[in-house]
Amino acid sequence: MEVNLTLVLTCGVLCASGVYLMLERSLTRVLVGLLLLSNGINLALIVASGPAGESAFYGSADPADMADPLPQALVLTAIVITLGTVAFVLAMAHRSWQLNEHDDVQDDVEDAAIRRLAISDATSDSHSLTTSGDDDAETPGEEDGS
Amino acid sequence: MNEYAGLVPIPVLLPLLGSGAALMMSRWPKAQRTVSVVVLTAVVVVAAVLLWAADQQGPQVLWLGGWRDLGIALVADRLAALMLLVSAIVTLAVLLYSLGQGMTGDEAETPVSIYHPTFLTLVAGVANAFLAGDLFNLFVSFEMLLFASYVLLTLGGTSARVRAGTIYVVVNVLSSMLFLVAIATTYAAVGTLNLAQVAVRFDELPPSTSLMIQLLLLTTFAIKAAVFPLSLWLPDSYPTAPAPVTAVFAGLLTKVGVYAIIRVQTLLFPESPLSGLLLWAALATMLIGILGAIAQSDIKRMLSFTLVSHIGYMILGIGLATEAGLSGAIFYVAHHITIQTALFLVVGLIERRAGSTALLRLGGLARLFPLLGVLFFVPAMNLAGIPPMSGFIGKVGLLQAGLDEGTWLALLLVAGGTLTSLLTLYAVAKTWALAFWRSPEQAHEMARLLSDPEADDVPDAAPPMVAHRGHVHVGAVAFGRDDVSAAREVHDNDSGERDLHQKLQAGSLPDRLPWLMTWPTAGLIGVSLALTVLAGPLYGYTDRAAADLTSRTPYLTAVEQGAGE
Numbered sequence: 001m002e003v004n005l006t007l008v009l010t011c012g013v014l015c016a017s018g019v020y021l022m023l024e025r026s027l028t029r030v031l032v033g034l035l036l037l038s039n040g041i042n043l044a045l046i047v048a049s050g051p052a053g054e055s056a057f058y059g060s061a062d063p064a065d066m067a068d069p070l071p072q073a074l075v076l077t078a079i080v081i082t083l084g085t086v087a088f089v090l091a092m093a094h095r096s097w098q099l100n101e102h103d104d105v106q107d108d109v110e111d112a113a114i115r116r117l118a119i120s121d122a123t124s125d126s127h128s129l130t131t132s133g134d135d136d137a138e139t140p141g142e143e144d145g146s
Numbered sequence: 147m148n149e150y151a152g153l154v155p156i157p158v159l160l161p162l163l164g165s166g167a168a169l170m171m172s173r174w175p176k177a178q179r180t181v182s183v184v185v186l187t188a189v190v191v192v193a194a195v196l197l198w199a200a201d202q203q204g205p206q207v208l209w210l211g212g213w214r215d216l217g218i219a220l221v222a223d224r225l226a227a228l229m230l231l232v233s234a235i236v237t238l239a240v241l242l243y244s245l246g247q248g249m250t251g252d253e254a255e256t257p258v259s260i261y262h263p264t265f266l267t268l269v270a271g272v273a274n275a276f277l278a279g280d281l282f283n284l285f286v287s288f289e290m291l292l293f294a295s296y297v298l299l300t301l302g303g304t305s306a307r308v309r310a311g312t313i314y315v316v317v318n319v320l321s322s323m324l325f326l327v328a329i330a331t332t333y334a335a336v337g338t339l340n341l342a343q344v345a346v347r348f349d350e351l352p353p354s355t356s357l358m359i360q361l362l363l364l365t366t367f368a369i370k371a372a373v374f375p376l377s378l379w380l381p382d383s384y385p386t387a388p389a390p391v392t393a394v395f396a397g398l399l400t401k402v403g404v405y406a407i408i409r410v411q412t413l414l415f416p417e418s419p420l421s422g423l424l425l426w427a428a429l430a431t432m433l434i435g436i437l438g439a440i441a442q443s444d445i446k447r448m449l450s451f452t453l454v455s456h457i458g459y460m461i462l463g464i465g466l467a468t469e470a471g472l473s474g475a476i477f478y479v480a481h482h483i484t485i486q487t488a489l490f491l492v493v494g495l496i497e498r499r500a501g502s503t504a505l506l507r508l509g510g511l512a513r514l515f516p517l518l519g520v521l522f523f524v525p526a527m528n529l530a531g532i533p534p535m536s537g538f539i540g541k542v543g544l545l546q547a548g549l550d551e552g553t554w555l556a557l558l559l560v561a562g563g564t565l566t567s568l569l570t571l572y573a574v575a576k577t578w579a580l581a582f583w584r585s586p587e588q589a590h591e592m593a594r595l596l597s598d599p600e601a602d603d604v605p606d607a608a609p610p611m612v613a614h615r616g617h618v619h620v621g622a623v624a625f626g627r628d629d630v631s632a633a634r635e636v637h638d639n640d641s642g643e644r645d646l647h648q649k650l651q652a653g654s655l656p657d658r659l660p661w662l663m664t665w666p667t668a669g670l671i672g673v674s675l676a677l678t679v680l681a682g683p684l685y686g687y688t689d690r691a692a693a694d695l696t697s698r699t700p701y702l703t704a705v706e707q708g709a710g711e
Contacts, residue, residue, distance in 0.1 A: 022320065027312060034319055041326045048334035071333060074282055078326060081289045085319055088296055092311060099305045105316065106309045109382060109447075 007047050014040030027093040027103040031086060038082040042075045148708060150199035151208040154220045156192045157230055157273035160185050165266035172259035179245055182262045186238040186269065193231040200227040201687060204700055207279070207708030219279035219340060219708065223701055224691035225476060226276045229405055232480045233276070235673060236397050236487045237269045239666040243491055244390035246662025247498070260297065268294035268394070275402045279705060281332060281339040284406065285325050288370070292318050295399060298391045299383065306386045314383035321369035328362035335359065342705035345413050345698065353418070360415045364407065371403025373461055374431040377454045381438065384453075385446035389494025392446065396453050397487030401479050404460045408475065411464055412695040424465030425555050432458030432566040439573045445493050445503040448577060452529065452570055453486055459566075462559050463544050466551050472692035474543035477685060481528075481536045481677055488525045488670040495521065495667060496581070499659055500646050505580045508646055509589025512582035517664065519582050525671055526578065528678075530571035536677040541567055543685065590647035 014036050021033025049071035054061030056069035093103040100106075107115075164185035171177045199206055205223035222230065244261065271291025278284040296318075300311035333339055335355055336347040348356050365376070372380040380400070384392050411419065435455025442448040460482070463475025497503050499515055512519035528535040541563065548560040580589070677684060694700045 022316070030316055034323075037323050038326075041323055041330065044327060044330040045333070048330045070339075071330075074329070074333075077282070077286065081286075081322075084293060085315075088293070089315060089319075092300065092308060092315065095300075095303045096308050096312065099308060105312050 002051050003047060004051075007043055011040045011043040011047065014043065025104045027089065027096060027105060030105065031089045031093065034089065035082070035086065038078065042078055045071045045075050045078070148206055148704070149203065150196060151206045151708065153192050153196055153199075154206050154208040154222050154277060155210065157189045157196075157234065158220075158270050158277065160188055160192075161266040161270035161273065165263040165270065168266060169263040172263075175259070178259075178262045182241055182266060183238075183245075185266060186234065186241055189269065189273070190231070190234040190238055193227065193234040196222045197224075197227040197231045200224050201690070205694075205704035207704045209708055218283050219342070219705055220277045220283075221279035221341075221701065221705060221708075222277055223704070224687065224694055225405070225408065228476065228480060228687065228691065229276045229401070230273055232483050233272050233398050233401075234269075236483055236670065237265075237272075237394060239670045239673075240390045240394045240397075240487065240491070241265060242666040243393070243494070243663050244388075246660040246664075246666070247388075247390065247494070261301070264294045264297045265394075267291075268298065272398050272402055276405060279341050281329050281341060281344065285322070285329060288325065288402070289322060291399065291402065292322070295395060299387045299395075301388060301391065310383040310386040313379050317369065317379040321366050324362060324369075325366040328359055328366060331359050331362065340705070341409070341413055342702050345702060348414055349417075356415065357418060360410070360418060360420070363410050363414075364420070367403045367406040367410070368427070369403070371400050371407060371461075372431075372454050372457055373427050374434050374454070374458075377431060377435065377457070380454055381447055381450040384450045385444070389490065389497060393487045393490035393494065396450070396490050397483045400453065400457055401483050404457065404464075404475075404479055407461070408464055408472065408695070411467070412472065413698060413701060416696070416698060419465070419467035421465050421467055422555065424461055425559050428458045428461035428465055429559055429562045430458075431455065431461060432562055436566050436569040436573065440569060440576070442573075443505045445496065445505065445577055445581065446490075448573055449486070449489055449493060452573060455566055455570065456482055456486075456529070459541065459544055459563060462563060463547060465559075466547050466556065468547055468551060469689070469692045469696050470547035470550055471544070472695055473685070473688040474540065474547050476688040476691055477543055477681075478540040480684070480688075481540045481674070484670055484674040484677065485525050485528050485537065488667060488674060489522075489529065491663075491667040491670065492518070492521045492525065495659055495663060498663070501649055502646070505577065506593050507589070508581040509584045509586040510582070510646070513585070514650075517659075521664075521667055521671065522582065523578065525674060526574040528674055530574055531567045532571070534678060536674060536681060539678065539681045539685070586647040586650055 018033045018035070018037025018040055021029050021036065024030060024033065049068040051067075053067035054065045056066045096103045164181050167181050168178045171181065196206060200222050201224060205221055207222075208220045210218045210220065244265075268291050271287050271289075271294060274287035274290060275284060278287055296311065296315055299314055300307045329339065332344060335351055336344055338344055338347065369376045369379075384395055387395065432455050435451050435453075435458060439448050439451035439455060442451060456478075459478050460475045463471040463473075463478065465471070493503055495518055496508070496511065499518060500508055500511060502508060511522075528537045531537040531541045545560045545563055548556045548563070584592075
């Protein structure tokens with residue numbers, strides 16, 4: 001199958017930028033990343049359809065010269081789905097901004113708990129309710145930190 | 147052979163039409179409720195007929211619009227029909243439950259005008275995913291159910307739900323994008339997306355190309371199915387949703403991913419089972435999931451982690467890639483859909499009756515509300531795999547398949563599966579002991595002690611408390627710092643949330659549970675017990691389904707013949 005190099009390169013750049021932006025903290029940037037990524041992948045679908053040709057249903061081209069219409073239908077569907085997703089993410093970013101005055105993706109509960117645990121472990125043991133034999137097992141280094 | 151093909155699209159069409167009708171009737175909640183119940187009952191009936199037809203006459207295939215070979219095929223084979231029936235029963239039960247919740251004036255939790263149309267769309271998406279005979283149709287059905295789930299998860303738009311929803315949406319959008327890449331690659335490689343045609347043409351592909359597509363598809367579905375290490379989004383996003391929503395998500399959405407893995411592994415890549423990779427993933431999912439469950443101090447979060455953990459059992463069956471393994475996995479999916487949904491519904495009942503699901507605030511539920519105790523105890527024991535319940539039968543089937551395989555990795559998985567089962571028992575027993583067994587006064591005392599250890603009036607009977615590296619051991623149970631600070635909040639702040647003991651004394655608990663919430667839950671538990679009684683015939687059925695999957699011919703010939711008609 002012949003492949004259009006320009007399309008492949010564009011697809012690669014769009015996907016790479018999209019992935020980079022999706023790793024950002026702000027939901028708005030994630031949204032832009034999502035847009036770029038989905039456009040890149042739609043291009044990949046177009047690449048998968050093979051070389052360009054005459055339109056498939058309009059006019060009376062020879063079937064051998066026609067472009068493959070199926071991937072075009074897939075891309076249309078994908079675009080519509082992305083549109084819906086974008087609308088929903090925008091609404092969520094807006095709601096997040098209403099509630100928190102920012103639209104950052106927040107830490108998940110477990111991560112936050114582990115971080116708090118690490119901080120409290122490192123700074124003090126003064127919260128200890130009662131001391132126990134178990135504490136002896138701790139390394140001297142950790143004792144120094146308290 | 148194909149007499150019942152006309153019924154195949156009904157489980158998708160009816161909920162979609164019902165969804166539209168419900169949306170138009172948003173001003174008449176009663177009419178909406180009627181539409182939803184009638185539609186879902188009809189889907190249960192149709193799914194039962196399809197199950198019978200698929201078992202007696204082979205896969206029922208319908209090419210939509212009569213576009214032979216070019217259109218979209220819907221296929222109901224034994225596996226799809228079973229999944230369809232179980233999911234239809236579960237969604238009907240959850241819908242009735244949420245009606246009960248709505249009738250108690252809890253409209254903020256489940257606003258009827260949006261809830262019903264969205265719920266029906268979710269059902270249509272799930273049914274379409276089971277029936278799809280085409281990769282792109284599978285993608286579309288995933289999007290249908292995901293969109294519905296986005297809305298359901300963020301109902302009301304509270305801060306916690308928006309936080310959970312953000313993670314959920316971003317992760318799922320990413321997995322959808324991966325799925326699209328896999329679809330584009332497949333189309334470029336073989337020029338079709340119909341599963342049966344792809345299956346035939348993949349045999350001629352170079353192994354490296356098909357391996358790449360296989361890994362792409364597996365990653366996509368592993369995110370949906372919450373297989374470790376792609377499971378971390380799940381325990382964070384599910385527990386914040388309203389109880390019926392969490393229940394239906396936990397029961398169905400991950401299983402749709404598992405179903406998709408079974409389908410592509412058996413149909414498209416029979417030559418490349420990737421046993422090593424899948425078995426290691428299964429082991430990690432089981433153990434890490436259940437260790438997470440043990441560490442939780444909230445029943446909802448605990449159950450979300452057991453959900454992840456038990457996905458590992460199904461992946462174990464798929465990874466073995468033997469008929470016995472697949473049969474066990476299918477049985478386990480059917481069992482787990484009912485049991486996990488039932489448990490989340492019970493937790494919804496606990497939340498409603500006792501005002502909280504945090505273990506720190508609960509106690510004495512078994513004595514106060516015996517019905518609730520029974521409703522929790524039976525499915526919890528079933529989840530842990532106590533004989534003779536269906537959880538036990540499913541696990542024995544899977545472990546037996548592992549022993550038959552006999553490789554050291556399979557044996558390691560058998561050991562891991564047994565350990566996970568025991569740890570599940572520990573996790574639910576801990577919940578039982580704290581929330582149901584001890585008295586509310588004990589719970590209150592313990593929380594008070596946690597919050598103020600220097601208090602003078604420590605009763606002699608109080609369990610010994612030991613502070614150690616960031617958490618507090620009380621008796622045999624460990625509480626993290628978060629729980630301690632939560633306990634402080636309860637007692638430092640009069641206006642804050644109260645625990646069950648305080649609520650009992652203040653008399654601020656709701657009078658009783660609405661029967662429409664209790665009965666669907668009891669019914670679902672009844673279904674799970676029926677799975678135990680009917681385990682013989684059901685296992686026979688899943689054996690036949692697994693034989694169909696490994697031989698591939700029934701599916702392939704049915705789709706081909708369907709195209710000829």
